[in-house]
Amino acid sequence: MPVSVLASALVVLIALALFAIALSTLYLNTYAWWDPKTQIRTSYSGLQETEACSFSLIMPCRNEREDVMRATLSALLAQTHSRKEVVISVGHDDPETVQTAYKLASEHPDLVRVSVDVSETKNKPRQLNKALSMCRNSVVGVFDAESIAAKELLAHIDSVFATKNADVVQGAVQLINYRDTWYSLRNCLEYFTWFRSRLHAHSRQGFIPLGGNTVFIKRELLNEVRGWDGNCLAEDCDLGVRLSTLGRKIIVAYSPELVTREETPDTLKALVRQRTRWSLGFMQVFAKGDWKNLPTRKMRAIAWWTLMQQHFMAFAGVCIPVAIFAAVWGGFPLVVTLVAFLPLIPTLATIAFDICMLQEFGRDHKFTIIWYDYLRLIVGTPLYQLVLAFSALRALLKFIRRDFGWEKTDHSGAHLSYLEPAAAAPVRP
């Protein structure tokens, strides 16, 4: 008898934990749509008449194809904002890309320079730090090699810095090739909710893991905190955490016309690698413990939850069906079994809202979303959850083995997340 009571209590506890996770996901995903006021608050503030900042844009590249780099660069050079420079950041062990970078720079000698990182270990933060030392303008921005910036982006970012007195502005990135693979639709939508909603919710809570692309930071501040952490796999998230801890003002702005367009990873394997790296990065940031310096207990709790939620979420998708299955076949009292079903309410509601978001995604980017896409979205959800859970598990194993190397994955011959070359020129809708 006591054993069965204990087992019941365990099922209830697990179910309530899963419920909390699913509810938190629902909250974060739908935050931007809470009311029309939130929708406005999360938009850009409108253009100012005069320019207040100047921009140094870092474009980190590794094993990139020339056409991809050229497309990214020309989008940056075509910015309507007048005061800008571009620093193409490459590594000395990647001579082909170095060559392409110099070739591109020579075409615009007054606007584009090349920074070559010569450090032993190769990774994105080290390349960024090297490039930072060459930056001359007041605001530093980062654009991944395979991303296409909107023409008026810098002008709007400038206005946000000016009107909101921001230290950091995070713009939005949107994956758009939603028709290419079974997972790309979910991947695109994931970016959509991340930049349209989740980041805003985090920003409101005062603790925000920044993204690595289309992010703008005051150069002085960046130097003050000694740039990016050269040993962290999620240097972007880490920077956000450190700046949040310092109480710096981080603004997240979204407008569909101003998103930076990117592609989804081109193979499932690449997706898993990317996710593993992100998860591992989050774990690393968590373990580093900068978030423990936050002033209040409440903020530390929020930080803890924000850093852990990623992993929780990945597992929740797998655990909920398992918990329900166990509860139904485990011969538990009816109430216990019903409690095990509770997490399904926020989970299914999240999927229902995903449908609305897909519709809005299509409307914002002028894509025709057909019924088949909605179907794909729903059917793909459990599979995508499995991929996320698998990646999180993989990251956890690597974390336990202290395997933070970039080189290792490089040796395996495949491309690594942001360093992966895009398969084709970035899609323009």
Add this chain to the structure above:
Amino acid sequence: MAVAEMEPAVIEGKNSGSPQHRGPGPDAPFSLTQLSFWDRITLWVLTAAAAVLSLWNLTGAPSYQDDEGTYTAQAFAVHSGSLAPYTYWYDHPPLGWIQIAALNWLPTMLGLGDGTAIGATRYVIAAFFVASAVLLYMVARRLKVRIPFAALTTVIFILSPLSLVLGRQIYLDNIGVPWLLLAFYLALSSRDALWHHVCAGICFAVAVLSKETLAIFGPALLMALTYRPRWSNRSFSVVGFLTVGGLILAFYPLSALLRNELFSGSNHVSLQDALSYQFLERSGSGRIFEAGSSRAELLAGWLYFDKYLIAAGLVAAALCLLRKQARVLTVAILSFAIPIVLGQGYLPAMYIIGVIPFLALALGTGVDIAWSGLEKYVRTRPSLRRPLRAAFVAVLCSSLVLMSVPQWFEQDRDLLTAENNANWRQTLSWVQDNISREDVVLAPYSMWYDLNSSGWNDSWTMIATEKPDLDKQFETAHPDGWQEIDWIIVGPSVTANIDSLGLNRAASALQHSTTVRTFGEWSIRRVEAPVRPQANER
């Protein structure tokens, strides 16, 4: 796009009053966090009035009904981990009495209700009645009804004898109604906040799981949610409302499925059987226009308690068509009336409870619409302003007095002073004092829980009148059938129930019984079984 989204907030900004005033301006949307002085005063006064009217002489009148006893017994069964003292057969979703169970320990602990369980449970219902009264005012204010007319809405609700007599009894509808009103309050939120609309879905699901007949207001609620200027996240609101509400409702069939009682089968009750009984097999109440049909009788009964509220409410419902936001009330009342007027299936007596708040709301809103019309008219003729306003108030007051004095006053006075449960109470104590706890007793549900918990503590020794015939477990507990019954307690509804439900075993017991003691309409009868039990009686 950003500009398009800006529009609703800008409009709202205009409405939310000029910043130099303290508190919201006259046109500000009603919100509990920003109550104006008069709203606050009115709310307090109405809450106090509702509390007094619902609590005063609560156990004296009206007389305890069998249904009240049923839900009391089921609520107490929840305390011991089951949904009913007998087999739960999906007669209603159980959330209503689960809510009672969550609350009834409090009046029991405080010793309210003359020491009876049914009396204590009435105090729980009183809390729901007060909540309904307060929410009614809030909904009226959200419908932009002026403070005095919104207050009038609640006053009608708490003074109408129809509302008061039913609102003091332990009916599941009384539990569902505040949830329904809360759903309307949230759906009408002017902030267009998604979580308000999701919560509206949750509240509606709770209302329906408390009393399934309240589902009839679903279309009106959906209309309240959508029938206004488009806002940027409307599709999210509608999807959130429907999905979350639907998912919570799904827990009812889910729990049936988990107990393997969703579909009909031999040797077990099922949701399917219960639904087909309620909607298809249960003897219908006839047509409304058929003289003498039970539907017509029921309507006459409702009209007896308050023909004014019903008649005036229906007229006001038509008047509500003139104001866009108020049309929701017309739809609510119409959708409620359709099964009464067009249907001929079974109509429960408490069905009316759901529509009473909407009739009151229609009245308050109708008066508000008339006042707006008057104001519009006097703007063209300022000289008539005073006399016309005075005339309006005079007509309103005199019609209220005409409505209330002859009928309301008398009936409400009865409710607040009459002692209708004295015989019930005397019967209860006589049985408790004089009948052995070993004897098998058949008792009406209104008294059953209080008797059973006074020493029998076995639902097959102290048996509710219907159960020997309607619950198969009786055969296991009493293989010799009705002859094993020693006593039968007969209250005012027992013979009617035996007839309408076809209770053969109870009828046999009654036939072979002799009266031992009588208290008014109540009698305690000893069953004298024939010397040789007939084997085929089982």
